[in-house]
Amino acid sequence: MEDHLSLTFQALADPTRRAMLARLSKGEASVTDLAKPFLKNMSLPAVTKHLKVLEKAGLITKTREAQWRPCRINAAPLKDASDWMEVYREFWEESFDRLDEYLKKLKAEKKTKGKKDGKK
Amino acid sequence: MEDHLSLTFQALADPTRRAMLARLSKGEASVTDLAKPFLKNMSLPAVTKHLKVLEKAGLITKTREAQWRPCRINAAPLKDASDWMEVYREFWEESFDRLDEYLKKLKAEKKTKGKKDGKK
DNA sequence: CTTATAATTAACTATGTGGTTAAATAACCA
DNA sequence: TGGTTATTTAACCACATAGTTAATTATAAG
Numbered sequence: 001m002e003d004h005l006s007l008t009f010q011a012l013a014d015p016t017r018r019a020m021l022a023r024l025s026k027g028e029a030s031v032t033d034l035a036k037p038f039l040k041n042m043s044l045p046a047v048t049k050h051l052k053v054l055e056k057a058g059l060i061t062k063t064r065e066a067q068w069r070p071c072r073i074n075a076a077p078l079k080d081a082s083d084w085m086e087v088y089r090e091f092w093e094e095s096f097d098r099l100d101e102y103l104k105k106l107k108a109e110k111k112t113k114g115k116k117d118g119k120k
Numbered sequence: 121m122e123d124h125l126s127l128t129f130q131a132l133a134d135p136t137r138r139a140m141l142a143r144l145s146k147g148e149a150s151v152t153d154l155a156k157p158f159l160k161n162m163s164l165p166a167v168t169k170h171l172k173v174l175e176k177a178g179l180i181t182k183t184r185e186a187q188w189r190p191c192r193i194n195a196a197p198l199k200d201a202s203d204w205m206e207v208y209r210e211f212w213e214e215s216f217d218r219l220d221e222y223l224k225k226l227k228a229e230k231k232t233k234g235k236k237d238g239k240k
Numbered sequence: 241c242t243t244a245t246a247a248t249t250a251a252c253t254a255t256g257t258g259g260t261t262a263a264a265t266a267a268c269c270a
Numbered sequence: 271t272g273g274t275t276a277t278t279t280a281a282c283c284a285c286a287t288a289g290t291t292a293a294t295t296a297t298a299a300g
Contacts, residue, residue: 091195
């Protein structure tokens with residue numbers, strides 16, 4: 001799993017890490033800050049590991065300030081991921097169209113009910 | 121890893137699976153069709169497994185037609201993923217702004233060089 | 241120099257992932 | 271019935287992931 005996009009998606013495939021990014025979108029935070037919401041569920045080393053995953057994916061940068069390691073979000077890799085997905089937008093929009101069509105058909109059938117539908 | 125979004129990102133975190141989605145965006149394809157580009161690198165059962173991952177994430181649907189299992193893309197989960205990312209758009213756009221600022225600053229500093237900067 | 245706080249590293253465990261080969265199942269074809 | 275094609279399942283393996291506890295490093299503050 002060496003390619004950038006895989007690394008990014010892999011990093012995003014965990015709710016803890018996504019929550020950390022959400023927190024960092026509100027501003028810089030130390031490891032302890034970031035850990036706080038999770039310490040009921042996991043240890044500090046586990047947090048460190050999640051941060052390492054995010055760091056390796058380039059989604060955060062860690063700096064040094066006294067004994068703290070303030071982290072900041074770096075959304076650049078998200079742009080690539082978003083660009084990749086954009087190609088498929090037409091498909092999910094199309095599926096809304098289909099839903100729309102379906103709803104219209106349902107409505108039409110209501111007015112014609114009594115008519116048996118032949119099995120496809 | 122039970123939540124939907126994690127499942128989606130996890131499924132996307134593999135180049136083989138992304139390539140399969142790309143293929144399916146060109147239209148319905150059987151397992152063998154989908155496997156063709158990869159059979160130099162992996163066996164058919166490996167392909168089946170990748171398809172299972174995509175299926176579990178709801179990114180494809182498999183139907184039955186004689187001995188074939190035609191697969192179709194279902195981009196709906198990509199919409200959720202895309203919506204999730206959209207929140208961060210401002211950050212990757214901002215980082216372009218920062219790059220711009222940085223370049224301007226560099227240019228400005230060239231003209232003022234020799235001046236010592238105080239530590240923050 | 242000692243202690244306290246912040247964070248990481250080490251060593252270990254359980255489970256998941258991505259691959260394999262060999263065998264089984266499913267549906268068609270003759 | 272038997273053979274061919276398409277696909278899946280089973281059993282296995284190597285390695286990655288996500289977590290643990292205990293020990294270690296780094297910095298600051300008495």
